Amino acid sequence: MILYDYFRSSAAYRVRIALSLKGLAPERRFVHLRKGEQRAAQFLDVNPQGLVPALVDGSQVFTQSLAIIEYLDETHPQPPLLPASPGDRAWVRSVAQAIACDIHPIDNLRVLIHLKDAFGADQAARDEWYRHWIREGFNAIERQLVARATGPCCFGATPTLADVFLIPQVANAARMDMTLDPWPRIRAINDHCTALPAFAAAHPTRQPDAEP
Amino acid sequence: MILYDYFRSSAAYRVRIALSLKGLAPERRFVHLRKGEQRAAQFLDVNPQGLVPALVDGSQVFTQSLAIIEYLDETHPQPPLLPASPGDRAWVRSVAQAIACDIHPIDNLRVLIHLKDAFGADQAARDEWYRHWIREGFNAIERQLVARATGPCCFGATPTLADVFLIPQVANAARMDMTLDPWPRIRAINDHCTALPAFAAAHPTRQPDAEP
Numbered sequence: 001m002i003l004y005d006y007f008r009s010s011a012a013y014r015v016r017i018a019l020s021l022k023g024l025a026p027e028r029r030f031v032h033l034r035k036g037e038q039r040a041a042q043f044l045d046v047n048p049q050g051l052v053p054a055l056v057d058g059s060q061v062f063t064q065s066l067a068i069i070e071y072l073d074e075t076h077p078q079p080p081l082l083p084a085s086p087g088d089r090a091w092v093r094s095v096a097q098a099i100a101c102d103i104h105p106i107d108n109l110r111v112l113i114h115l116k117d118a119f120g121a122d123q124a125a126r127d128e129w130y131r132h133w134i135r136e137g138f139n140a141i142e143r144q145l146v147a148r149a150t151g152p153c154c155f156g157a158t159p160t161l162a163d164v165f166l167i168p169q170v171a172n173a174a175r176m177d178m179t180l181d182p183w184p185r186i187r188a189i190n191d192h193c194t195a196l197p198a199f200a201a202a203h204p205t206r207q208p209d210a211e212p
Numbered sequence: 213m214i215l216y217d218y219f220r221s222s223a224a225y226r227v228r229i230a231l232s233l234k235g236l237a238p239e240r241r242f243v244h245l246r247k248g249e250q251r252a253a254q255f256l257d258v259n260p261q262g263l264v265p266a267l268v269d270g271s272q273v274f275t276q277s278l279a280i281i282e283y284l285d286e287t288h289p290q291p292p293l294l295p296a297s298p299g300d301r302a303w304v305r306s307v308a309q310a311i312a313c314d315i316h317p318i319d320n321l322r323v324l325i326h327l328k329d330a331f332g333a334d335q336a337a338r339d340e341w342y343r344h345w346i347r348e349g350f351n352a353i354e355r356q357l358v359a360r361a362t363g364p365c366c367f368g369a370t371p372t373l374a375d376v377f378l379i380p381q382v383a384n385a386a387r388m389d390m391t392l393d394p395w396p397r398i399r400a401i402n403d404h405c406t407a408l409p410a411f412a413a414a415h416p417t418r419q420p421d422a423e424p
Contacts, residue, residue: 048355049310060299064313066278067305074298086286087272093279098261100309101276101317110348111318118341119331129330136322143260 001026002056004046006033007207010104010168011065012053016202017164018069022076026055030209033109066100069164081161092155095144095162099169103137107172127176134173135182141166142183149185152192163193171204213238214268216258218245219419222316222380223277224265228414229376230281234288238267242421245321278312281376293373304367307356307374311381315349319384339388346385347394353378354395361397364404375405383416 003019003026005012019026031037031052038050047054047063055062055071062068073081082089105111107130115121115129145154154162170180170190180187193199204210215231215238217224231238243249243264250262259266259275267274267283274280285293294301317323319342327333327341357366366374382392382402392399405411416422 049314049352051314057299060303062299062302062306064306064309066309066313067302070305071298071302074301086283087269087274089286090274090279090283091272093282094274094276097276097278097312101278101313102261102263102320105313105317106323108314114341114344115331118337118344119327119333121331125330129326132326132330140261 002029003027004029004031004043004052004054004056005207005209006031006052007204007210009033009052010172011051011100013168013171013202013204014065014164015053015055015068015072016207017159017167017199018072018081020198020202021079021081021159021164022072024072024076028208032209066096066161066165069161073161079158081159081164083155083160088155091148092160092162095141095154096165098137098141098144099165103133103169104172106133131173131176131178134169134176134178137169138173138183138186142185145185145189152189154189159193159196159199163189163199166190167193167199214241215239216241216243216255216264216266216268217419217421218243218264219416219422221245221264222384223263223312225380225383225414225416226277226376227265227267227280227284228419229371229379229411230284230293232410232414233291233293233371233376234284236284236288240420244421278308278373278377281373285373291370293371293376295367295372300367303360304372304374307353307366308377310349310353310356311377315345315381316384318345343385343388343390346381346388346390349381350385350395350398354397357397357401364401366401371405371408371411375401375411378402379405379411 003015005028031043037043038052044050046061049063053065053068055068062071069081082092112126115126151157153159154166166186167190170186215227217240243255249255250264256262258273261275265277265280267280274283281293294304324338327338363369365371366378378398379402382398
């Protein structure tokens with residue numbers, strides 16, 4: 001397998017966590033998003049969306065972090081990243097998707113660049129935009145997590161898709177100097193998961209392409 | 213089952229298509245997004261995110277259209293909305309998620325309202341923002357679909373999760389007076405699917421809460 005990766009992409013960070021939990025270590029190729037390498041023809045042939053991560057397995061190329069991680073979970077079932085019952089699976093998926101759909105894409109680099117181009121948004125305005133969607137999202141997710149707080153992870157004792165998505169989003173919040181004070185359940189889950197070796201190994205600062 | 217719905221929500225439209233394909237007809241409750249009913253305490257108790265759709269099945273409440281539809285597919289497997297092999301499933305999911313993550317949330321009503329509040333974006337600027345992300349998304353999805361054009365639907369002969377997500381996004385593009393000329397494969401799939409009874413019955417204009 002080959003993972004197209006960028007240390008600071010939180011979508012790639014999710015896939016790194018999932019790979020790490022599954023004990024998989026694919027070849028890594030780095031796509032420098034701030035240098036625009038995702039728009040190079042060579043990479044667009046891999047992923048026409050021009051986004052990382054992309055995962056190559058044999059002759060197949062997979063895109064979208066959620067689809068990639070569900071693929072990994074189906075092809076490498078241990079440890080499972082989804083619970084057994086359909087209702088619980090839907091709950092876990094909904095937490096992951098509240099991040100994957102309703103926080104992260106709105107704060108994505110290409111959106112921030114477009115805010116600057118279309119509305120002349122300066123750095124301070126873009127930062128506030130970024131924090132706004134994290135606040136909105138975390139307020140809702142905190143309620144959802146508190147309602148089913150049954151263990152140290154989002155769902156029970158071991159990490160699921162929900163934690164795999166939550167922890168990189170918390171890292172983004174930290175990068176924006178946000179405190180987790182309003183969301184104690186998210187903070188507790190983050191403290192627990194980031195101490196686990198699989199999560200620690202996937203952290204942006206631990207990657208070969210990391211920059212200060 | 214109870215579906216919290218709004219005729220013009222394309223996320224709810226996806227769930228209506230999936231229910232319709234599965235032959236399921238839950239009780240419907242309408243949440244008028246333009247009147248702000250999604251921010252009423254009564255609805256926030258159902259979905260703290262304040263977004264439709266939400267699906268209630270017995271004592272469980274499900275949110276996030278993608279999670280809801282995977283739940284329906286797991287609990288009512290016929291007809292299947294995902295192919296059998298993990299690689300094909302990942303491909304279908306990645307098309308759905310290119311819409312669910314990278315087009316739709318950026319154009320969501322709450323984001324458009326925030327553009328107005330934060331940057332004073334007028335209607336014309338908000339419409340252009342809306343079209344920009346559809347263009348970006350459809351350009352990539354068209355390439356992805358053409359690369360595996362094996363039938364009248366996104367993946368083969370019968371609708372999958374990919375069509376369930378694509379058709380409501382095309383309806384949004386039409387509402388914004390966008391032509392499908394640049395994306396012939398998307399247009400052909402849309403023509404095929406919208407003629408199917410399950411898709412037709414789920415169209416916004418066919419809902420009890422529809423407005424002109």
